[in-house]
Amino acid sequence: MRGFLASSIGVTCAAALALPLTLPSSGARAATPAAPATGTAAEAVPGSTQSLPLTPFGSDRSLGSAAAREQGLAQRDVRPFSLVGVVWDNPEAELHGTVQVRTRATGTTTWSGWQDVETHNHEHAADPDTPERGTGTVRGSTAPLWVGDSDGVEIRVRAEADADAEAGAGAGVEVGADAYANRAATEGPLPKGLRLELVDPGEEPPPQGGQAEAPRATAMTVESAATSAVNADLAPLGAAAIPELTKQQTEDDLIAVRGGLEAVGKARPYVGPRPRIITRKGWGADEKLREKDFAYTKTVKAAFVHHSASGNNYRCSQAGSVLRSIYRYHVKSSGWRDFGYNFAVDRCGNIYEGRAGGVAKPVLGAHTLGFNANSMGIAVLGTYSSSTPPKAAVNAVARLTAWKLGLYGANPRGTTYLKSGGGNLYKKGENVRLRVISGHRDGFATECPGSRLYKKLGKARSTSARFQGR
The missing domain is CATH 3.40.80.10 (Peptidoglycan recognition protein-like)
Incomplete structure (x- = not known):
């Protein structure tokens, strides 16, 4: 039809x-229509996610992650992935700074140059006071970056030098230096709970014909x-x-x-x-x-x-x-x-x-x-x-x-x-x-x-x- x-x-x-x-x-919300199983063979769940906590770098190592202005991970081998992003605990907090990654193509010794990851992704989200926003599972996040089939990664996250003067402009955050100072007092120069997410998309679905x-x-x-x-x-x-x-x-x-x-x-x-x-x-x-x-x-x-x-x-x-x-x-x-x-x-x-x-x-x-x-x-x-x-x-x-x-x-x-x-x-x-x-x-x-x-x-x-x- x-x-x-x-x-x-x-x-x-x-x-x-x-x-x-x-x-x-x-x-x-409408409940998903009750559907009879159309076969006995279950679809394989495609893809996977590796979630790696970031650690302080250099002189920040003794400060702990809450006070560190630079965090990241040194070059390391990981399971294959194709997309990267960074998440943190508080979806209302903004990452005022830069995120850069390098990746190694799978099965090679070739590393890419440093690539920038877009940090302002909080504006893509469910509206405030909606059920999706209030689940308690929502995190702050950068935009995702497609890097292709890779099995090695290195990342650095740096707070802006003048971050303390910036105003928090995210949802639910009052614009102004005082508002940012209040947020910074609890979050530090960088948001708490920074993690690198490495996503494997899984195998392509089988050809469907017409x-x-x-x-x-x-x-x-x-x-x-x-x-x-x-x-x-x-x-x-x-x-x-x-x-x-x-x-x-x-x-x-x-x-x-x-x-x-x-x-x-x-x-x-x-x-x-x-x-x-x-x-x-x-x-x-x-x-x-x-x-x-x-x-x-x-x-x-x-x-x-x-x-x-x-x-x-x-x-x-x-x-x-x-x-x-x-x-x-x-x-x-x-x-x-x-x-x-x-x-x-x-x-x-x-x-x-x-x-x-x-x-x-x-x-x-x-x-x-x-x-x-x-x-x-x-x-x-x-x-x-x-x-x-x-x-x-x-x-x-x-x-x-x-x-x-x-x-x-x-x-x-x-x-x-x-x-x-x-x-x-x-x-x-x-x-x-x-x-x-x-x-x-x-x-x-x-x-x-x-x-x-x-x-x-x-x-x-x-x-x-x-x-x-x-």
Whole structure:
């Protein structure tokens, strides 16, 4: 069935499993549909995480980690990994300083040069006072950095020389020197509990055949079946990809779900053609990592564009491995309930399903601190502060937003209002006017999505509106 998932706007999903007749209210969680096991063979749990505590360096050794201004690890052999990041105990604390790593390619004696890790990642998180934020498992974290297949690592973390004069600007931290001094008195120059996370993405999933072909039943677990079931109006259960539709097909399906052309005022809806979307099954997500339930918000009024800040040293054929690594880092290292973004886009323009719950539904993400409700987050894989994003990636953002925003009646060239959940630009409860397609920095003081990608959002807006027929 090529419909766009009828349950996303309040009717029964024509799937093999029973789904809710209406969407949960903002912030609510829907229990994962009960799914029968589709086979007796369980999926192997892919990947692993090594977590190594950092220690003081040089003259700081006698001070202990709480007072040290420089921490790290000397060169060492480790089990194979492909992605690195640093986490710490308090998610409200910021790491004012630099993080640099060197890695050794697996099976060689070749070490990379020092690579910078983006330290300001706290703005990608669940909103304050939400169940996901209040689990007690959430940690502060850097952005993840993709380094490729490696088996050796060295890291150094240095506090800024003038860190004591900096203001804490994170969620729940009052801006000002006094506020930072209070935080520094308990945290020290660097946050407490610094740990190096080394993530192995695991093996690639087996080939699935055609873009919407369902895998063998024995490859499905209960968790995988439940994740796939919420997309069952778009592709067969267990499909590796949701096929694209023409604009006419997409419009016809939307009109049918809304009760016919008479019900929509005799005017065809502004919606872009549905793009091909690689499912979580397609990129090999381990569904046992995430929390069992799905979380939804009310609608989708805006899209926030991000870059993953994970570096550009990946091939498009490796995008699944990058996604599995970031997913594991978000859940196992940072303590989030699932992958943070609703969608991801690689440099070749491939679109991927992100957080579980259904690509056509208003799934509550953890992408833009303060503005996760009634929005969606799209991460372009890579770092675009000084590198120009490929045209294919920008076009994919336009195609995706034309479709998804069109399902909810949003104009990509327009503006909308979102209520702030709290952050460093807007106080909690403030009604903020934002572009329907915004950059992360529009809702939070951050460099994300990188200045080069941010400059391309105007093009994405106009192209998205054109795809909608505006």
